[in-house]
Amino acid sequence: MSDLVAHQFDDLDQQTEAGTLGMWTFLATEVLFFGGMICGYCVYRHLYFPAWHQGSLVVDNFTFLGISSGAWNTAVLLTSSLTVALGVRAAKLGQNRFLSQMLVITLLLGIAFLGIKAAEYTHEYHEGVMPGPNVFHPDMDISADLSRAAASSGKSNIDLRREFQLFWVFYFFMTGVHALHMFIGIGLFTYLLIEARRGCFTPKKHAPVEIMGLYWHFVDLVWIFLFPLLYLVR
C-alpha cells in the first residue's frame, strides 16, 4: 500500500470515490440545513408580503455603477465557479501552474464577495435595519416608505415594522450563514493552494481539488437561490 492510500482503503480509486460520495452526502445535509431557513422564509413571505417587499427594496437599493450589489456578487460567485471548474480540469490534466493560478483567482473572487457583502452590511447598519430591540431604528426614508406601505396594505405601522424586522432577521441569518460557508471555503482553498504550490496534486491524485471544488460550487448554488429570494421580492 502506498502512502497515498489510507489504511482502510484497498486502492486509490476506492478512496477517491469514498471522498466524493462523502462530499455529496454532506451537501445533501447542507441542502436541508439551508432548507429549514428557506421553509421559514416561504411561510413568512406568504404571510407578510408587503413588509418583505419593502425589505427587499432596501437590500436591492445598494448599488455599484447602477447595478445592485447582489447582482455583482452573483456575477462574482459565478465567475469563481468557472475558475474552480477550470482548476479541477487543470488538476486532472496535471497542469499545476494553471491550477495554482485558478486557485488564486478563486480566492480573490471569494474575498471580493465577502468584501462586497461587508460593504452591504455596513450600509445596512447605517440604515438602522439590524434586527434587535436596541439597534433596529430604520432611518427617515425607510420609515416613510414603511408608513406608506402600511397605509396601502391596511396594516398598522407597528405591525408592518415588526414584519419588516422579521425580514431582516431572515436576511442576516441566511446571508450570514452563507458568508460563514464562504469563510470555510476560503480556508479550504488556501489549503489547496499551499498543497498545489508544493506540487502535491498529480493526474492520479487530485481528489481533494475535486471534492473541495464540489463544496465551492454548492456555496455558489445557495447564493443563486438567495439572490432572487432576498433581493428581488416583487
Place this chain on the structure above:
Amino acid sequence: MDSPFKLFPPQAAEQSAQVDHLTLFLIAVSVSFMLVIFAAIIYFAVKYRRRSDNERPPQISGSIALEITWTIIPLLLTMVMFAWGAKVFVAAHHPPDDAMEIFVIGKQWMWKVQHLEGRREINMLHVPLGRPVKVILTSQDVIHDFAIPAFRIKQDVLPGMYTTEWFVPSQLGEFHLFCDQYCGAKHAEMIGTVVVCTPAEYERWLAGDLSAVPPAIAGKKVFTLYGCNTCHGQYAPTLAGLYGRPVDLIDEHGNHRTVIADESYLRESILYPNLKLVTGYPNRMPSYKSTLSEEQLLDVIEYIKSLSGAAQTAPYLGPPLGPATQPSNAEPKIENPPFANYRTNQ
C-alpha cells in the same frame, strides 16, 4: 364506579360514546393481532426449542403469498381506522349553527371564561345540559390546550389566533378541565371544573351576576368609541347580517373568491383590513391590531354577530346594563378560587 380501577372516564358529552366506540374497535383489532403474534411466539418457542446443541433446522426463506397477506390485511384495517377516525374528527370540527358560544382566554396559569350574556368566570365553565356549546379559544401568552377528558375533546389554544371546539353535554355533574400543552411552571395547576347543569339552573346562574356586561353590548360601545359606524354601511360594507354569510372578495389582479364571514374572518378583517378586500370597496380602514385588546376584539366580534338579526335575539341589543365600563379593564369577578377542585393554591 367506586372502584379505583376505572378504565374509561365518564361519558359526559354526546360524542364521548362515539370516541369510545372507535377506541373499542381499535382495541379489538389490536388485541386480536397481539394474541395471534404472542400465541405464535410462545408456541414456536416451546415447540421448536433447541433439543441438542448441534441441531440444524430446515431452512425456509420466505413466502410471497404470506407477505402479500400480511401487507394487505393490515392496510385494509388501518384504512377503516382512518376513515372512522376522520369521520369523528371532522364532526368534532363542525359545530351546528345553533351552538351557543362561550369565549375562553388562556393565560399563565388560568382559564378566563366569558359567557355571551355577560357572566365571566375563572377556571370554571358552566354549560347547560343538552345544548350544543362552541368554545372559542385564544391565548394571551404561550400555547395552552383546552382539554375536557369527559367530553373526549381537546384543542391547542394559541396566542394571536382563534381555535374552536364544540360539544353537547349529556350528563349532569362536574368534570375535569385540564391544560394539556406544557405552558410553564404551574402547568399542572392550570386546571378547572366543567359544571354541567340543567338549562334552568344555567339561566339562574347566568342571571346571578347582575353587574356583568354582555359582550355584544360592550362591543357596541367599542364600536361607537372608535367611530366604526361612521364608515360601515356607507363607504364601507355594511355589517348587518354579515356573520355566517359568504363574502365576495377581490384581489389586486381582479380575481374573485368567496369566504364565509366567521369569527376568524372578522378578526382578521379588524386586524388586517387589507388582506381580504370586499369587491367594490377599496380599503380605507386602518388596522386595529395595536388598538384593541383581545377582550375588546371578542366583544366587537360578538356585537357584529348580534347584527345578524334572525338567529340572535333580543337580549343582545337591549339597553346596556349597569355603568358604562370598558369591558377589558374590568377585572372579572372571581366566582370560585382557582384550582378549587383538588388543590388550593399555596
Place this chain on the structure above:
Amino acid sequence: MASIPYIPEYQVRETYLNARYSIASWLLTKDHKRIAVLYILSITLFFIIGGSAAVIMRLQLLTPHSSLVEAETYNKLFTLHGIVMVFFFLVPSIPATLGNFLVPLMIGARDLAFPKLNLASWYLFILGGSLALTALILGGVDTGWTFYTPYSSTFSNTNVIFAICGVFIAGFSSIFTGLNFIVTIHKMRCPGMTWFRLPLFIWSMYATSIIFVLATPVLAITLALVALERILGVGIFDPNLGGDPILFQHLFWFYSHPAVYIMILPGMGVISELIPAYSRKRPFGYAFIAMASLAIAILGFLVWAHHMFVAGISIYGGLVFSILSFLVAIPSGVKVFNWTATLYKGSIALDTPMLYALGFIGLFTIGGLTGLFLATLGIDMHVHDTYFVIAHFHYIMVGGAVMAYMGGLHFWWPKITGKLYPERWGRLAAVILFIGFNLTFFPQFILGYLGMPRRYYAYAPEFQVYNVMSTAGATILALGYVLPLIYLLGSLRWGKDAGSNPFKAAGLEWQTTSPPPPDNFDQTPIAGEPYNYHEMDFANV
C-alpha cells in the same frame, strides 16, 4: 479455522484492546472499535443521569400532590430526562455503539471510510453533551425536550440557549456518523458482499443514516432560530412580535418524528440478527425486512404533522397526515410478522439475547398498535398530550430500542470484550426488565385514556392507583438495569474467554477473533450468502 493446535492464540494475539494501553491511545484512536467503546461508556453515563431524573419523577408522582420536588424542579427534571434520553442516549445508542463496532466488521472492511471524522463525531457528541448537561444541571432548563415556542423563545427564564447549543453540536455528531456509514456501506464492502447479501442490521443502519443526514440539519437550523430569537429579542416564532409558533412545530417535527425511526430502526436491525442466530435460520422474507427498513425511513418523513392534529393546523392537513401515518405502520407490521415466521421450525434457544429479542417483539407490537390509536384523528383528539402518548412512546423507545440495545450488547459482548457474560444472571435481568417495564408503562395507557395530562407534577386523586403501580414498576425496572451493569462489568474480570464464535452464529463478524485485531480481519474476507445456517457445521464451530 485451520488447525493450528498448540499456540494459545488469545494470549499473544494482538487485539484492538491490547494493541496499546495509554489513555492518549484511546482518546486519539481512529479505530472504529475503540470509538464504539468510548461511545458505550459515554451513553451509559448519560443513561444513568437521565434515568435518575426519571426515578425522582416517578417518586414525585407516587402521591397526587407530593412535596418531594417543587413544580419548577419537576419541570426541569422532565426536561433533563427528555433531552438527555433522546439526544444523548437513544439517538446515538445503537448506531454509535453497536453500529460503529459492527458496520465495518459485518461488511468485511478494515474500518469506516473516514476514521478521523468518526473520532470527531465522538468529540462533538461529548462537547454537546457537556454543554447540555451543564445547562440542565446547573440552573436547569424547563421547556421540555420539545422546546415549544413561544414558551422556549420568550417566556422561559432558564438556560435554554446553552441546552440548544448542546443539542445543535450533538446533531452534527449524528450527521457525521450517518455520513460515515452511508459512504462505508456504499464503498467499502468486501468482495462478494452484494447489496442483497448485506446483513439486515446493515440495512437498518443504512436506513437510519439516511434519516441522520436528511433530518438532523433541519433541527439544527430550527434550534439556531430559537436561540437567535432569544438573543436578539426578535419574534421569529412569537406571535406578539409577528412570528408563528406553529411553524416551529412543523420544522421541529420534520426532524423529531423521523428521529423516532432513528431510535427504532437500529433496534429492528439488532432483532433481525438475534432472531436468526438463536433460531439458526435464515430470516423469513429477508428482502421484505430489508425493504421495510427503507420504506420506514422514507415514509417516516411524511407523517410529522400527526404530532400537531390538535395544534391548530388545518383539518385537511390533519386528514393527509393521518392517512400517511397509517401507511408507515404497514412496513413495521411486515417486520413483526417476518420475525415471528422466522421462529417457525427453528432451533430456538432462549438465551439472554433471545429473551430480549422476543421481549422486543412483544413490546414493540404493543407500542406499534397503540400508535394506531394516536394516528386515528378521532382518538388523538382525546388522548393527545396525555399519559397515553407517554406510554406509547416508552413502549417503542424503552420496550423497543433499549431492549434491542440490551439484547445486542449481550450478543456482541464476547466480540467486543472477548469475555462471556454470565448467562443465568443475564436471563434473570431480562425477565426482571420485561416485568418491570410492563408494570411501569402499561398502567399509563389507562391513565392517559382517563385524561391525565403529561408533564403534571401533581394530579387528581382518582389517578393515583395507576401511578402507584407505575412507580412500583419503575423500581423493578431500575433493578433490571442495575443488574446488567454489575455483571457485565464483573465479566470483564471474571468472565470466561469467548472463542471467535461462542453462539455459533453466522456473519462475518463471527469469523474474526474475539476481540478482533486492530484491522478487523487478518486477511480480507470473501462474503457468501448471509445467514448460511444450512451450511454451518455446529459441532465444529
Place this chain on the structure above:
Amino acid sequence: MQDPDHKIESIWTYLLIFLLLIALLVGTVAAATVNLGRWNIVIALVIAVAKALLVILFFMHVRHSSRQTWIFAGAAFLWLTLLLAGTIADYASRNPPVPTSDASQSPAHAKTTVAVPAAS
C-alpha cells in the same frame, strides 16, 4: 465503476456555460424591473433553477457521474420539496375559501342592503 474523472470537458464548454449563466443573471435582474405580479417570483425561481442545473450538471460534473451521484443530488432536493410542501400545504389550506358555486345566496358585498349598523 463509472468514473467521473476520466471524462474531461474542454475549456470552451466551461466558458460557454459561464456565458449562459451570466446571461441568465442579466435576465433575472431585467425581469425584476418589470412588474408582472406573481409571475415575477415564478420567473426569478425558474431562472435560478436553470442556473443551478447548469452548475450541477456541468461544473459539478453530475452529467457524467454515476447513477448514485444523481440519486444523492436528487434526494436532497426531493426532501427539501417534502419539507416545503408539507408545511406550506398546512398554511395554504387553513380557512379554505368556499367554492364559488356555493356562494349563490346574496354575498355581503351587495350594496343593496344599506343599513347603518350602529345607529345608536
